[in-house]
Amino acid sequence: MSCRSTARSQRFNQLFVIGITGVLVVALLALPRAAAAQSKYGPLFDKFAFKVAGSFAKLSTKIRIDSETLGEGTTLKFEDDLGLDSNKIIPTFGFDWQIAKRHKLSVRYQDINRSSTSQALKEIKWGDMVIPINADVGLGYDIKQTFVDYAYYPWVRDRWAAGFGIGFRVMEIKATLSYTDTEHDVSGSTEAKGTGPLPYLYFEYRRMLSDHWRFQTGLGWLSVKVGDIDGSQWVGRASFEYLLGDRWGFGGALNIATIDVDWKGLENQEGQSIFKGSINMDVNDITIFARVRF
Numbered sequence: 001m002s003c004r005s006t007a008r009s010q011r012f013n014q015l016f017v018i019g020i021t022g023v024l025v026v027a028l029l030a031l032p033r034a035a036a037a038q039s040k041y042g043p044l045f046d047k048f049a050f051k052v053a054g055s056f057a058k059l060s061t062k063i064r065i066d067s068e069t070l071g072e073g074t075t076l077k078f079e080d081d082l083g084l085d086s087n088k089i090i091p092t093f094g095f096d097w098q099i100a101k102r103h104k105l106s107v108r109y110q111d112i113n114r115s116s117t118s119q120a121l122k123e124i125k126w127g128d129m130v131i132p133i134n135a136d137v138g139l140g141y142d143i144k145q146t147f148v149d150y151a152y153y154p155w156v157r158d159r160w161a162a163g164f165g166i167g168f169r170v171m172e173i174k175a176t177l178s179y180t181d182t183e184h185d186v187s188g189s190t191e192a193k194g195t196g197p198l199p200y201l202y203f204e205y206r207r208m209l210s211d212h213w214r215f216q217t218g219l220g221w222l223s224v225k226v227g228d229i230d231g232s233q234w235v236g237r238a239s240f241e242y243l244l245g246d247r248w249g250f251g252g253a254l255n256i257a258t259i260d261v262d263w264k265g266l267e268n269q270e271g272q273s274i275f276k277g278s279i280n281m282d283v284n285d286i287t288i289f290a291r292v293r294f
Contacts, residue, residue, distance in 0.1 A: 046098060062278075083117070108147040110144070145170065200234075
């Protein structure tokens with residue numbers, strides 16, 4: 001079973017790489033035309049843009065890790081049950097490439113690390129480990145997520161544009177739960193981790209509110225079974241940006257990202273795909289950003 005799960009993950013990751021490669025090939029084929037139109041897209045679009053941002057993230061995490069040995073695990077709300085901080089200020093990095101008048105590729109990256117210590121108020125089953133009541137519990141939780149959006153704009157006007165496309169949320173999660181029971185002199189630690197590209201259908205709208213103010217919004221959703229992952233997600237964003245000259249932009253944004261999936265083939269610390277998980281998570285943030293435009 002472990003080998004089959006790993007093989008499915010590898011096949012899907014290969015398909016994902018092929019898909020992204022196809023998008024990049026289309027982009028490269030369109031490059032000569034795009035290069036000949038360096039400044040035709042502004043101020044509605046930027047030919048190239050790099051964005052650096054500070055994000056105040058509001059997080060909510062509910063996870064259950066099952067195993068073949070112990071069966072269904074305990075559902076844990078990390079922020080309530082294990083004292084994980086639900087707020088964190090994190091950096092966010094982004095890149096936009098207007099490949100041609102009606103084609104755009106965007107990338108956004110976040111890395112969110114959190115940890116906590118608490119006391120078990122109930123018996124906890126986590127993978128192959130059982131944590132007794134009153135044990136001291138340590139939690140380390142790391143989320144890396146990269147959003148890759150391709151949009152095609154059939155509607156482009158002087159002051160506004162609207163389009164649709166496909167996006168991938170490449171998510172890497174790692175949750176490590178450890179405990180120490182001083183009364184019975186026992187301890188343990190179990191890690192569960194997984195990486196998966198989660199696709200969604202995407203719609204985007206943008207408008208110039210004035211010569212210097214630009215508004216953008218986008219929404220993505222999909223419920224699908226892909227490889228070892230079965231479930232749904234929402235991705236949304238809205239931003240207001242002030243364009244300062246030809247090279248700079250400053251603004252604020254609201255981003256939402258939810259996920260509710262069953263995830264087979266999660267790996268333990270030895271790299272064995274033996275766990276199954278249920279993951280319900282919200283990562284919402286308010287962002288202040290600066291953009292360099294080309």
